[in-house]
Amino acid sequence: MSHGKLREEKDCLNCGHIVEEHYCPHCGQQNIETRQPFHYLFTHFIEDFTHYDGQFWGTLKNLLFKPGKLTTTYLEGKRQKFVPPVKLYIFISFITFFLFAVFPPFSIDFEGKKNAEKEKTISLNRLAETSEKLDSIRTEEKMKGTDSVTISKVNALLKDSARLSDIEDSFDMSKKLDDDFKFNGYTNQKSFDSAKAKNPAFYDFINVPVAHKFFELKEKGVSKGEILKNLIEISFHNLPKALFIYLPMFAFFLWIFHNKKKWWYFDHGIFTLHYFSFLLLTFLLFSFLYKLTTVTHTSISIIIYLLMNVLFFYSIIYFFIAHYKVYHTHGVISFIIGSILFMFNFFAFIFLVIGLGVVSFLMIH
Template sequence: MSHGKIREDKTCLNCGHQVEERFCPNCGQENIESRHPFYFLFTHFIEDFTHYDGQFWGTLKNLLIKPGALTCIYLEGKRQKYVPPVKLYIFVSFITFFSFALFPMANVNLDDEKDDKSPSETHFFDKMKSSEVKKIIDSIKTKPILTREDSVSINALSALSDSSKTGGLKKALKMDKKIDTDITYNGYKTRKSYDSAVAKNPSFLDFIQIPVAHKFYELKESGVTKAEILKNLLEKSFHNLPKALFIYLPLFAFFLWIFHNKKKWWYFDHGIFTLHYFSFLLLNILFVFLLVNLTNIVNVGAINTLLYLIITFLILYSIAYFFIAHRRVYHAHGVVSFIIGVLLFTINFFAFTFLIVGLALVSFMMIH
């Protein structure tokens, strides 16, 4: 509720009706003074989004600890007490991605490294002690028969152990090197040879492969390093992620619509469930993101262990949340709800993975 001063004049500035109390009975506009101090812009903005009277905090509480409760309440028609689903999703998206912009997106440092790093600049892979890696290698070697996968694991862990001694992940992956001239795309070293081969043997996937191949050869010829490519890919993917999530909203609701009674549940109902679930996911991602960044600041073993336990719990809770909310909203039998939930989870996993791959391709094409 706004805390603006009520006007002495009881005539509504919007429609001209008489206003007996705070709000006009005809148009609903608040009858407060139209001129305010400058700080009112900021307080009004916060009130509009958080509903200072408790609406926002009640919504947040139900969203986080009562899976499906907000959707049930909204579909029952009780919509005044809580923040509307669309407004909630937009606000949570804004807060989440604004927080991402304020803090580093990844722990892996791809810039030039110095050997005399301070403890605060030590990254995740640097924190792994070589002795711990050797213990894992030794445990694998104790097997009576080593498989091909065991050999690959030993080589990978050995490389990781060596990289922690010599300067980290960057040196292990040679991220400071340019794309080698011997590296090919589909077996072709140059754009000319690739275009010639495509002209002779066209494919229905050429509309995807040709632009990607041309971008690969462009980056190869310009002398871009692997670190620069990865850094740009992460940045572009990050900026495209809100668009991807927004695009996926109706698709998630569509899968819900397929698996439920068309007469009992409208597509609108599934949309409300989707908005609430995605709002929760964004908040959960935000909490995990902040906790991971906190583990990079705090170097106390016991506290870091506690933080990692909380992160693990949040990840597991985000999965369990869907099944609990699904059963609570759709009132299905426990076994039936679980089976449908597993099918929906599997389908959405592959569908979202496909979308992420597409996002990565778009991000790669935007690198320059």
């Protein structure tokens, strides 16, 4: 394998030793020309990672279709056959979040209904006219029983329409934080701080900063769409860091439920890196399939949605299969431990997402 044009000279530019072939036997540096074409910067990175010798593609194949294989092989000491766990996780994480930044998996309307005010006004006027006609019918002295039933049904429809209108207002992303918006019943920071000074609570270390940020954004006249957009962007930016922090926690849960003498924390860390690499790669594939549904025919989209469901359930079953093959416990015991771990991590991950949302909200400017 060659990453660039080899030098005619046989002296190593790094340490000065004689280089018989491609690599220096003393320091390992490749004896190539110091100046290369611009595209070499990118091809060199890809070649270094994939090796073009099947190591990278073999790693991906085993990661996707042979749960637990990479972890078992690595812990057995066979560490040259596949890409190292840390390097694999960092690479897949980088590719995943880079592609998500360039091609967002989901599109959200942050502008709301700025262009729908006219339609909304027309609808409200029609509702008002209908209500006036009903009132005029009620005032008539003689009214049949069927008319009474009809009026009751129409009244119910009007109430539902009004309720739907309120729901639509709540999803109107163009609406700014005005006096209608309150935090725990308070419309401004002064009244909130005064109430908290009289009645402090144990969760104020979270509640107070969030409230202050809310009132700060309210004073700036920020719209709900702008807040949501900034919240998603900041959360997406912080997500790789949050996942990296969560890795040792996931490994810690594994350490709790397994034999401490047989399995070291290091072993659980390797399992965790491989499993999270699989999850990131699966999420990337899931997003790619979702993108395809927006540009394909309806019949093909149905097949793609079916594949997405299969991928979703496979990502859940994958953990139990990998856990069973790596830790070699009895099938029933492995399933019970796996279920407990799955539940623990489910709630821990929800807590992580909530924490990420709070931190991201506090970082909005």
